[in-house]
Amino acid sequence: MKKYSIILVLAIASLQLNAQERLWKVNWDMNAPVGQTAEFIDNYSFRGFSIEGNWFVVDHLSLGINFSWGLFYENTGKISENIANNNAVVTGTQKRYNNFTPIMFNAKYHFGDWPVRPYIGFGFGPAWNETVKNIGLYQVYNKNWLFAIAPEVGILIPFIDNFGLNLSAKYQQGFWKDGQDLQTFTISVGFVFGDL
């Protein structure tokens, strides 16, 4: 009886712990374009942020949602571009923008209860992607919702019980059938709040 009582108490304590354990992250995102995104804009960007919530469903494993925004920008200077099956050449200064807003549902595995807590994760979800090319007095833009995935590795460094530092790196891939894919490598630095 005593044995079962202990198990019951531990189970209830575990459930309460899981129900309470959650993490909130607010990050500064630094993005590097790769692949097709880099073909459009080949500049690093320090304009980005993300907000994320993680809820632990069992020990070490959390489910969460991440909302982020990033922006790439490049002033190409005066360049010539072939269009219309190479039957026309357009020359001018191009100002290119790529705004992207992924909304990722993710699962993360947090290793151990060490002073620092590494984690790996995988996210998927919709991503709003908008590419704009200003050339002369004209603008060419494409915008669409993409399906995106984002594998991620990171580390949490607690300062106190409920506050710490989050460092992570992830690759984001948004698939655009009729246009330019969204492909970024993102470093996030931010604060984490919650039950560390």
Next chain:
Amino acid sequence: MRKKNLSNGIVLLSLALITLFTGCYPHDETSVTDWDLSISIKNPDFNDYGAIQSYYLFPYVEHGDKENPSKKFDDEIIDAVQRNLSELGWSSSTNPENADVVITCSALNTDVYSYWQSYWYPAWNDYYYDYIPYYPWGVMSGISYDYTEGTVAIQMNYVGDEVNVEPGVVTQAPVIWLGLIDGLLNDTQTSISTRIKTGIDQCFNDAPYLKGE
């Protein structure tokens, strides 16, 4: 209390980040030449550019249907086109009937006026339109801008022979090349003149096939 402070902290940090990053949306210092555009278009159905040896250039600039158009840059346009045609190695003809191609220049000025409105709460636009000045963010209520856009078109028609541009269709004097330059006319006369010449040169540079290359 601790949870409430935590939530407030997250909200404040999030708002600070959003303000910080949306506030630094990139806008370069812009010079008027950044708005200049040159476009060079060839006829994909015409492949005999290398056979062109002579041209006739109409010695005036067409000005569309605008009343009292400004003609102060006409001479620069004609001179720049003439110079580029000569550099192609083609000979100038005094009679369009004896030339392989005829070239027509035209220019168009367009006055553009726009009013861009921005409100703190987009959904309130209509209702609060008249009251915007009473709100602190009323200063954000709009930016107006106006400019004059100038476009020069250089059209080249092939008149050497009757030409098949599509299988089974005989077309006389097809357009085989079009050069377009576009930009702002809100600039000094000297600068506009230079930019027109640069734009026309660029159109020809972007069409190496006119030299048979």
